[in-house]
Amino acid sequence: MVPLLDRSGHVKAWADPSSGWICSLAGKVFALVAFDGVFNLAGSRIGWWFGDHLRDRFGRVVLSRRSAGLNMPRPEKIPQPPKVNLPSVHPVLRWLLMPPLKRREWTDIKSLFDGLSQIRAYEQRIRSFHPKS
Numbered sequence: 722m723v724p725l726l727d728r729s730g731h732v733k734a735w736a737d738p739s740s741g742w743i744c745s746l747a748g749k750v751f752a753l754v755a756f757d758g759v760f761n762l763a764g765s766r767i768g769w770w771f772g773d774h775l776r777d778r779f780g781r782v783v784l785s786r787r788s789a790g791l792n793m794p795r796p797e798k799i800p801q802p803p804k805v806n807l808p809s810v811h812p813v814l815r816w817l818l819m820p821p822l823k824r825r826e827w828t829d830i831k832s833l834f835d836g837l838s839q840i841r842a843y844e845q846r847i848r849s850f851h852p853k854s
Contacts, residue, residue, distance in 0.1 A: 722735045722736065722737055722739075722802035722805075723735065723737075723738055723783065723786055724787065724799050724802075725743070725775065725784035725786065726784065726785055726786070727783075727784060727785075727827075727829070727830060728782070728788060728827035730795060732800060733745075733746070733784055733800055733830050734746070734751075734784055734830070735755065735802050735803065735805070735818060737805070737807060740807050741753050741754040741755055741811075742754075742805075742807050742808065743759070744774075744803065744805045745803075746800070746803060747803060748803030748804055748805045748806075750762070750805065750806075750807060750808060752767065752768075752776075752833070753811060753812065754770045754815060755811065756814075757769060757770050757771070758770065758814065759775055759810065759833070760814050760815075761812075761833075762808075762812055763784045763812060763814035764813045764814050764815050765815050766778075766814070766815060767833045768783060768833055773785065773786045774786065775834055777828055777832040778832075779828075779832070781827060781828035781832065782827045782828070783827075783828055783829070783830050783832060783833060787799075803840075834846065
């Protein structure tokens, strides 16, 4: 398991390089890295993987490995990885996002999930305008 750090140098997630799964500090799997994309458990693309760091859909750096050449403070003490039950199957992947910007701007891990809730709210609003047949 490889620790993934935020911009303050704190471990926020763990990645399993052999399977591509990313899990929280509590050991809950929440994302999959496949074909340079980062997908949630439903298969929707939530970001991009650039070999040593993860970017959100706007191109901002969310998480990074220690060895990445990004400006960040000295990492805090790395905790032990959690015990994780990795899923045996991958979700069906849906490629919906454009490639991210090239600049290295940091953002919070919550940005990976904000866009999906806005899309779902918009979809529900559109469906409310059309009565079901």
